[in-house]
Amino acid sequence: MSHPKPLxxxxxxxxxxxxxxxxxxxxxxxxxxxxAQGLPTSEQLAAALLTVDDVGPGFAQAPxxxxxxxGPSAMxxxxxGCDALSxxxxxxxxxxxxxxxxxxxxLDGQGGNPMVTESLTAEDAGKLTADLDAAAAALKSCHxxxxxxxxxxxxxxxxxxxxxxxxxxxxxxxxxxTLAGVQLNAFVGVERFGTVGMAFGFFQRDGASSQLASFQYxxxxxxxxxxxxxxxxxxxxxxxxxPVTRGTSV
Numbered sequence: 001m002s003h004p005k006p007l008x009x010x011x012x013x014x015x016x017x018x019x020x021x022x023x024x025x026x027x028x029x030x031x032x033x034x035x036a037q038g039l040p041t042s043e044q045l046a047a048a049l050l051t052v053d054d055v056g057p058g059f060a061q062a063p064x065x066x067x068x069x070x071g072p073s074a075m076x077x078x079x080x081g082c083d084a085l086s087x088x089x090x091x092x093x094x095x096x097x098x099x100x101x102x103x104x105x106x107l108d109g110q111g112g113n114p115m116v117t118e119s120l121t122a123e124d125a126g127k128l129t130a131d132l133d134a135a136a137a138a139l140k141s142c143h144x145x146x147x148x149x150x151x152x153x154x155x156x157x158x159x160x161x162x163x164x165x166x167x168x169x170x171x172x173x174x175x176x177x178t179l180a181g182v183q184l185n186a187f188v189g190v191e192r193f194g195t196v197g198m199a200f201g202f203f204q205r206d207g208a209s210s211q212l213a214s215f216q217y218x219x220x221x222x223x224x225x226x227x228x229x230x231x232x233x234x235x236x237x238x239x240x241x242x243p244v245t246r247g248t249s250v
Contacts, residue, residue, distance in 0.1 A: 039122040039195055040228055044240045045103035048227035050118050050220050055107050059116070062106035081156070082142035114204035116216050120224065122196045125235060132197060135190050136171040145175075155179050157186070162210065164189040164200070164217040167233050172217075174210065182206060187213040191221060193230040194237040 040048075052059045104119035123131070142159040157177035164172040164187060172189035185208045189200040200220050202213035221232050229239030 038237070038241055039101050039124075040238055040240050042101045042103050044228065045101055045120040045122060045196065048120060048224045049103055049105045050107060050116065050216070050223060051105075052107060054219055054223060055116055055216055058109055059107045062108050081145040082138070082159070084138040084141045114202060114207070114212065117199075117201040117203075118220050119199045120196055125195050125237070128192060128195060128197055129235075132171075132190060132192055139171050139173050139188070139190070142173070155184065157184070162187065164210075164214050165191070165221050165232070166218070167191070170233065176208065183208060187217070189217050191224075191232050192234075193224055193228060193232060194234050196224070196228060196230070196238060198224060 052061055101122040102120065105117070107116040109115065139159070140161065144156055144158055146154050146156040155177045157175040160174045160176070162172050162174045164170070170189060170191050172187065175184075175186040175188070177184045182205055185204050187200075187202045187210065189198075191198045191200070198220065200217050202216055204212075225231060227240065230236070
């Protein structure tokens with residue numbers, strides 16, 4: 001049996017469910033067909049993502065087409081255990097358009113173990129608050145969740161609240177399960193930086209330590225803060241934003 005495939009399926013579900021940051025609809029500040037003004041651009045968000053140089057030796061960046069949120073066909077469906085999380089996954093399986101500034105990355109260790117995923121999305125502050133509240137509530141409501149991980153097996157994970165970084169109130173959970181006798185472990189964290197939301201995922205097999213997950217999460221938070229000129233947990237917009245287009249006087 002190939003174990004990396006279920007890990008990638010779990011990553012897809014975790015990213016879609018943990019963030020819920022607007023892939024299915026436009027940010028309130030966006031004009032249809034145009035990038036949102038006053039928000040970081042997708043390029044600025046991409047520059048704030050972790051790279052192989054940030055996470056350490058032995059990692060490689062997965063091709064964009066293999067990204068965990070590549071589309072609905074890659075998305076596993078919860079079998080049972082958490083209706084709120086299932087609803088979020090079903091709501092946010094679409095691929096965001098150019099109107100929604102967004103960037104994401106998947107960094108794989110050797111053989112896909114461990115795997116680090118990070119997604120950044122920018123949107124109107126009020127909309128972001130509502131989305132983060134929904135994601136946090138969904139994470140808190142879950143105690144177990146069962147996924148069809150893209151194989152003939154279903155995997156049931158226990159869901160436990162944890163703290164990944166320095167902020168105690170930043171939503172984060174730990175998932176533990178087994179597949180064909182192999183221990184699967186994941187950590188999912190959600191953070192905001194003004195008008196930018198981050199979803200972080202760390203996935204490993206045959207291991208359960210939280211130390212590396214916490215290290216990578218802190219590295220992700222620190223890089224976003226540096227790159228976007230913002231602070232974790234802040235409601236103040238980042239200093240890195242798209243230029244405002246001014247109309248021509250008549």
